[in-house]
Amino acid sequence: MSEITKKLLENTSKPLGAPALLVLEDGAVFSGTSCAAQGEVFGEICFNTSLEGYLEVITDPSYAGQIITMTYPQIGNYGVNREDCQSEKPALRGLVVRDMCQVPSNWRCELTLPDFLRENNVVAIEGVDTRALVRHVRDNGAQRAVLSTLDTDAESLLAKVRASESIVGVNLAETVSRSEKATFGLDDLPKTQAFALSAPASAKYKVVAYDCGAKLSIFQNLVRVGCELTAVPWDTPAEDVLAMNPDGVFLSNGPGDPDAVSGTYTQVEKLLGKVPVFGICLGHQMMSKAAGAQIEKLKFGHRGGNHPVMNLRTHRVEITAQNHGFGLLFPTLGELIPEESAGETEHRDDLRFWVEKRVAPVVRNEKFGRIQLTHVNLNDGTAEGIAFLDIPAFSVQYHPEASPGPTDAHYLFTAFSRLMDGREDYLDIDIAADRLAGWKFGGEVNA
Numbered sequence: 182m183s184e185i186t187k188k189l190l191e192n193t194s195k196p197l198g199a200p201a202l203l204v205l206e207d208g209a210v211f212s213g214t215s216c217a218a219q220g221e222v223f224g225e226i227c228f229n230t231s232l233e234g235y236l237e238v239i240t241d242p243s244y245a246g247q248i249i250t251m252t253y254p255q256i257g258n259y260g261v262n263r264e265d266c267q268s269e270k271p272a273l274r275g276l277v278v279r280d281m282c283q284v285p286s287n288w289r290c291e292l293t294l295p296d297f298l299r300e301n302n303v304v305a306i307e308g309v310d311t312r313a314l315v316r317h318v319r320d321n322g323a324q325r326a327v328l329s330t331l332d333t334d335a336e337s338l339l340a341k342v343r344a345s346e347s348i349v350g351v352n353l354a355e356t357v358s359r360s361e362k363a364t365f366g367l368d369d370l371p372k373t374q375a376f377a378l379s380a381p382a383s384a385k386y387k388v389v390a391y392d393c394g395a396k397l398s399i400f401q402n403l404v405r406v407g408c409e410l411t412a413v414p415w416d417t418p419a420e421d422v423l424a425m426n427p428d429g430v431f432l433s434n435g436p437g438d439p440d441a442v443s444g445t446y447t448q449v450e451k452l453l454g455k456v457p458v459f460g461i462c463l464g465h466q467m468m469s470k471a472a473g474a475q476i477e478k479l480k481f482g483h484r485g486g487n488h489p490v491m492n493l494r495t496h497r498v499e500i501t502a503q504n505h506g507f508g509l510l511f512p513t514l515g516e517l518i519p520e521e522s523a524g525e526t527e528h529r530d531d532l533r534f535w536v537e538k539r540v541a542p543v544v545r546n547e548k549f550g551r552i553q554l555t556h557v558n559l560n561d562g563t564a565e566g567i568a569f570l571d572i573p574a575f576s577v578q579y580h581p582e583a584s585p586g587p588t589d590a591h592y593l594f595t596a597f598s599r600l601m602d603g604r605e606d607y608l609d610i611d612i613a614a615d616r617l618a619g620w621k622f623g624g625e626v627n628a
Contacts, residue, residue, distance in 0.1 A: 213308035217298030224274030230485030234585015242357035242394030257294030260285030353437030357394035358415035382407035393435030398584035416444030419451035432464025439466035460576035482506035486586030493541035502586025515544035531562035
């Protein structure tokens with residue numbers, strides 16, 4: 182950069198940041214400038230394809246251990262409203278963007294994103310060719326990375342990142358779970374969202390939620406469908422949960438390798454069949470592990486607000502919000518039951534086979550009886566949801582609360598309430614009607 186350019190930038194709303202460097206363990210180097218806190222951080226590089234909702238992404242506890250790349254070019258242009266945060270503080274390791282907005286415009290804005298990041302000591306880099314970075318990760322897979330504003334020597338950083346710890350085998354859920362139980366109710370719903378959302382249902386169900394790194398909006402959506410919620414730590418004994426006499430148990434999203442979270446899935450195994458259970462994301466993986474299934478690490482994960490998923494029971498396609506780097510291997514749940522799987526006896530690795538047949542296949546599980554594949558990712562044919570047919574339990578891999586993302590999958594919260602009511606058709610819901618029922622139309626904006 183020339184001296185003239187530097188002087189021009191010094192007198193604009195876009196100050197010139199200090200040099201920063203992102204180095205991946207395979208030797209790829211991406212340069213840019215610092216746009217938040219100073220420091221040096223290590224984590225797994227990943228990317229999120231959401232066009233909006235950067236604050237919800239940044240404050241999602243499921244990103245613990247990761248350096249997030251946002252694919253949308255300008256980030257921060259509507260600033261930060263603290264009531265949209267998904268946790269008390271960000272859990273990510275670092276942030277990579279193409280362009281960081283310094284002057285946001287939004288009537289709900291409280292502060293700029295760079296100020297929020299500095300306030301929470303989050304290291305971030307801008308000026309990176311994020312298109313090239315994302316293509317590199319898609320081609321070469323997720324890997325360790327280092328982001329530094331302190332050391333800009335590529336060789337030095339490469340040596341450091343290759344000596345850093347992988348997130349595989351590490352229990353990151355315990356780092357973002359709560360330390361003691363807490364309750365959530367109608368008084369905990371954000372006041373600044375009331376202008377847009379329909380009035381919540383009155384409390385009807387007593388639900389215990391395992392907090393493995395839960396997003397606050399997930400708890401808020403449970404409250405909105407009538408749940409009186411008690412959140413408990415990730416490793417709470419099943420006996421303690423059952424002693425609360427809940428109408429249902431919810432298993433939250435969370436970060437990292439599900440195989441390392443044995444303190445949760447061993448308890449889930451004791452809960453299944455005793456009480457209705459609903460799991461999201463890591464919670465879905467916990468239920469799968471409890472049933473004896475294997476989990477695979479995806480090449481570069483699913484993260485964004487535009488992933489198409491088909492509900493095999495209704496044949497409706499949902500555009501979903503997702504954030505996970507691991508996934509269920511559906512064939513490992515058990516052998517297919519031909520009479521409930523259109524006569525098929527052999528599993529397929531690409532589950533889009535069942536989409537084309539318009540069949541929701543059923544396997545026989547050694548622990549819990551029949552389990553049905555209910556949802557499939559249309560991008561890569563991976564499992565996105567299962568339902569236990571002989572006990573009251575179901576789960577999905579994606580995030581139905583839409584923070585950020587579309588609201589197509591909101592019906593799953595209604596499905597949980599119907600499951601607790603004992604309805605066998607709990608998943609067979611008109612998703613459009615359910616989605617529209619959650620919004621308020623024609624109301625006044627409350628400042």
